[in-house]
Amino acid sequence: MPSYSQAASENSWRKPEIRHGVKQPRNPWSDGPAYITQCPIQPGKMFKYTILLSSEEGTVWWHAHDDWNRATVHGAIVVYPKPPNCYPFKYHQEFLLILGEWWKRDMKEILEEAIQAQNDPVSDAFTINGQPGDLYPCSKSGTFRMVVEQGKRYLLRVINAAMSNSLFFSISKHQLMVVGSDGSYVKPITTDYILIAPGETMDLLLEANQNPTNLYYMAARALVYQNIANFDINATTAILTYTSNCHKKPPSFPSLPFYNDTAAATNFTSKLRSLADGHHPINVPTTVSHRLFITVSLNSIRNETKTTLSASLNNISFEIPSIDILQAYYKRINGVFGNKFPCKPPLYFNFTADDPPTSLLAPRKGTDVKVFEYGACVEVVFQGTSLVLAEDHPMHLHGFSFYVVGWGIGNFDARKDPLTYNLVDPPLKNTIDVPRDGWAAIRFKANNPDVWYLHCHLERHLTWGMTTVFIVKDGAHPQAKMLPPPRYMPPC
Numbered sequence: 001m002p003s004y005s006q007a008a009s010e011n012s013w014r015k016p017e018i019r020h021g022v023k024q025p026r027n028p029w030s031d032g033p034a035y036i037t038q039c040p041i042q043p044g045k046m047f048k049y050t051i052l053l054s055s056e057e058g059t060v061w062w063h064a065h066d067d068w069n070r071a072t073v074h075g076a077i078v079v080y081p082k083p084p085n086c087y088p089f090k091y092h093q094e095f096l097l098i099l100g101e102w103w104k105r106d107m108k109e110i111l112e113e114a115i116q117a118q119n120d121p122v123s124d125a126f127t128i129n130g131q132p133g134d135l136y137p138c139s140k141s142g143t144f145r146m147v148v149e150q151g152k153r154y155l156l157r158v159i160n161a162a163m164s165n166s167l168f169f170s171i172s173k174h175q176l177m178v179v180g181s182d183g184s185y186v187k188p189i190t191t192d193y194i195l196i197a198p199g200e201t202m203d204l205l206l207e208a209n210q211n212p213t214n215l216y217y218m219a220a221r222a223l224v225y226q227n228i229a230n231f232d233i234n235a236t237t238a239i240l241t242y243t244s245n246c247h248k249k250p251p252s253f254p255s256l257p258f259y260n261d262t263a264a265a266t267n268f269t270s271k272l273r274s275l276a277d278g279h280h281p282i283n284v285p286t287t288v289s290h291r292l293f294i295t296v297s298l299n300s301i302r303n304e305t306k307t308t309l310s311a312s313l314n315n316i317s318f319e320i321p322s323i324d325i326l327q328a329y330y331k332r333i334n335g336v337f338g339n340k341f342p343c344k345p346p347l348y349f350n351f352t353a354d355d356p357p358t359s360l361l362a363p364r365k366g367t368d369v370k371v372f373e374y375g376a377c378v379e380v381v382f383q384g385t386s387l388v389l390a391e392d393h394p395m396h397l398h399g400f401s402f403y404v405v406g407w408g409i410g411n412f413d414a415r416k417d418p419l420t421y422n423l424v425d426p427p428l429k430n431t432i433d434v435p436r437d438g439w440a441a442i443r444f445k446a447n448n449p450d451v452w453y454l455h456c457h458l459e460r461h462l463t464w465g466m467t468t469v470f471i472v473k474d475g476a477h478p479q480a481k482m483l484p485p486p487r488y489m490p491p492c
């Protein structure tokens with residue numbers, strides 16, 4: 001059953017939007033990323049999106065998808081089980097926790113300055129439900145409070161809407177049980193903390209089983225590999241309080257992993273498994289028809305006067321076209337994009353070496369897409385590199401959920417690593433946080449036509465070109481063809 005959302009742009013900043021994690025079967029027209037599936041909605045104009053839900057169940061979300069305006073334009077989409085389906089767990093009440101960032105100045109100005117100065121825009125605070133919390137100045141009165149009853153169980157729907165940082169999240173003295181991620185259920189994981197990358201969602205169960213007369217902080221802090229002088233490593237906080245009105249002590253603080261604790265990050269991520277039970281079967285492609293090996297890399301381009309930061313997939317730094325790729329594909333307009341995105345990088349080297357040769361730093365610029373036949377079984381191995389700086393990269397694919405069949409630290413070994421793939425209960429995701437100096441392998445069936453964005457969800461990397469587009473051709477059956485365009489699409 002389609003539902004509708006209207007997007008109106010009232011201020012001076014254009015705003016296309018996407019349903020992050022909503023697969024939009026055959027309907028890229030309402031997917032949203034600027035210059036990929038539509039032109040931006042101009043100030044004062046309106047565009048109606050049609051949201052087609054399919055197999056999503058759990059927490060997904062929506063956000064603007066042009067420049068950095070998703071910093072403030074985002075929200076949750078909660079998909080309940082459709083009867084007769086029901087949850088694989090029980091809970092009393094649910095809470096939404098949106099992790100984000102706060103900027104004291106206009107985001108558009110900050111981005112324009114950052115592009116000029118070639119630096120990273122850094123926010124003034126991280127936030128939980130829009131509030132920085134008690135550890136930042138001037139915000140104590142607004143700190144988000146989550147009120148629970150002793151002995152009850154709660155479902156927390158956590159979304160990382162922050163722009164450029166994966167976040168550790170924890171609640172003092174309470175264990176968390178992860179039961180879902182990216183709109184799919186997972187085998188329950190009991191943990192003291194989670195790691196959540198930008199773009200990801202995590203559904204957590206919380207037992208309200210601690211002393212109800214105390215207060216407890218929940219806190220989120222960035223996973224940071226860079227020079228921390230440039231980064232905000234303060235924790236954003238909210239307060240867990242029981243329905244008891246005799247709190248005397250200040251809230252206790254949870255133990256969060258250290259800000260650069262790679263082992264804690266991968267230790268959590270490696271535990272995710274699909275629920276894969278009788279009511280929630282999985283369907284992992286076991287034979288692969290198309291294999292891609294994609295290096296995910298930061299780059300820099302030097303000329304006589306300055307060095308420009310860049311980023312790439314298979315050494316191609318994506319250039320945004322002047323009209324959207326979907327329109328060019330549908331109307332067969334030549335010269336907008338090339339269809340030769342390569343299945344492997346131009347050069348194999350020690351991708352995760354401590355000191356890779358500087359001669360490899362510069363990427364090629366281009367607007368290259370990868371085209372698949374309808375029904376292709378695709379495997380993509382994302383390989384992180386240590387060029388410029390090794391970081392984690394939350395790679396997000398529009399239009400699909402994919403199975404994360406393997407991951408590891410170091411260089412992917414095409415002979416040995418596939419032998420360790422999990423084809424039994426791999427997690428079904430739409431964003432995979434490729435580990436720092438590591439790799440991750442995903443599989444999906446290309447059964448959703450037509451134009452879908454693939455990008456790193458760290459916004460600075462997206463801006464620098466760490467993106468490409470997958471096009472899935474129409475199939476023969478009428479149900480395997482893209483829907484017709486709506487009567488109105490915003491003009492470029």
Ligand SMILES: [Cu+2]
Nearest residue numbers: 393456458461
């Ligand atoms: Cu990235």
